[in-house]
Amino acid sequence: MKILFLGDVVGRAGRDAIVARLPGLRRDLAADLVVLNAENASHGFGLAPDMARAFLEAGADVLTLGNHAWDRKEIVPYIEGEPRLIRPMNYPPGTPGRGATVVDLPGGRRALVLQVMARLFMEPLDDPFRAAQAELARHTLGASGSVQAIVVDIHGEATSEKQGFAHSFDGRVSLVAGTHTHVPTADHQVLEGGTAFISDAGMCGDYDSVIGMQKGGASIRFWRKVPSERLAPAEGEATICGVLVQTDDATGLATAIAPVRVGGRLSQALPS
Structure with missing residues (x-):
C-alpha cells in the first residue's frame, strides 16, 4: 500500500495548492490512502466545513x-x-468528534487513522501514549488483520516526545507522522520494527513566512512583548509538504518512506 501523508495546510495559499494539485499528486504517486492535517486551513486558525x-x-x-x-x-x-x-x-471524554477512524479502501482493504496531541509545551491533555495504546488494542495489523494499514498523526511541539512515541509503537503501526511545527524535518526513516517515522511532515503553505504567517506581524512579536495585530497567513505560492510511505501487503509495516515537496520555495522532492 502507498500512503501519502501531508502536513498542516495553512491559509488560502495552502488550500488553493491542495485543491489544485492533490488530484494529480495522488494519481502520479499511485497513493492508496491520503491523510491531510487541516487544522490551520482557515486563515491559519481552524477549519471551516466548506474547506473540509x-x-x-x-x-x-x-x-x-x-x-x-x-x-x-x-x-x-x-x-x-x-x-x-x-x-x-x-x-x-465528551469532546465533540472522534480521535480515530477506519477507512475502506479499494480491494477490500481497510486503514485505521488516529491522532493524538503531544503534551510538552502544549495544552495539558490526557496521556497520548495510553490513549493510542487503548485504540491499538482494538485492531490487528496485516493482510489477515482487521486493518491493513495504521497511520498516526502526533500533533506536537517537541521532537523528543514525537520520537519517543514512535519508538514506543514501532512494529505496531505503519506510520507515525509529526505535525504542528510547520517545518519539514530530515529524519524520515523506517524504524527497526518496521514503522515509518518523521518528526514533522512540514506544512502546505507559503514558506516565505514565519511558519506560514506574514513575516512582518509575526516577527515583531519577538521584538515587542505587547499585543500586535492578528497574525495573517502569507499568500505566496505554497509548497505541498509530506511523505510517501510504501508498506508490505503481508504485514502492514513500512518498507520505505520518502519526502514529498512540490511547488513554492523549498527544494523539490518526489519519490523516484
Missing part, C-alpha cells in the same frame, strides 16, 4: 486537526457527522 469538503473532494481520505481544532465554531456540528474528520483522541 473541498479537501475531501480533491482526494483526501482523512483530515486531522490539532490544537486549533475548535477555532471555527461551525466545525463542531460538522465533525459530529463526518467520520473522515478526526481530532486528537486524548481530548477529555
Whole structure:
C-alpha cells in the first residue's frame, strides 16, 4: 500500500495548492490512502466545513486537526457527522468528534487513522501514549488483520516526545507522522520494527513566512512583548509538504518512506 501523508495546510495559499494539485499528486504517486492535517486551513486558525469538503473532494481520505481544532465554531456540528474528520483522541471524554477512524479502501482493504496531541509545551491533555495504546488494542495489523494499514498523526511541539512515541509503537503501526511545527524535518526513516517515522511532515503553505504567517506581524512579536495585530497567513505560492510511505501487503509495516515537496520555495522532492 502507498500512503501519502501531508502536513498542516495553512491559509488560502495552502488550500488553493491542495485543491489544485492533490488530484494529480495522488494519481502520479499511485497513493492508496491520503491523510491531510487541516487544522490551520482557515486563515491559519481552524477549519471551516466548506474547506473540509473541498479537501475531501480533491482526494483526501482523512483530515486531522490539532490544537486549533475548535477555532471555527461551525466545525463542531460538522465533525459530529463526518467520520473522515478526526481530532486528537486524548481530548477529555465528551469532546465533540472522534480521535480515530477506519477507512475502506479499494480491494477490500481497510486503514485505521488516529491522532493524538503531544503534551510538552502544549495544552495539558490526557496521556497520548495510553490513549493510542487503548485504540491499538482494538485492531490487528496485516493482510489477515482487521486493518491493513495504521497511520498516526502526533500533533506536537517537541521532537523528543514525537520520537519517543514512535519508538514506543514501532512494529505496531505503519506510520507515525509529526505535525504542528510547520517545518519539514530530515529524519524520515523506517524504524527497526518496521514503522515509518518523521518528526514533522512540514506544512502546505507559503514558506516565505514565519511558519506560514506574514513575516512582518509575526516577527515583531519577538521584538515587542505587547499585543500586535492578528497574525495573517502569507499568500505566496505554497509548497505541498509530506511523505510517501510504501508498506508490505503481508504485514502492514513500512518498507520505505520518502519526502514529498512540490511547488513554492523549498527544494523539490518526489519519490523516484
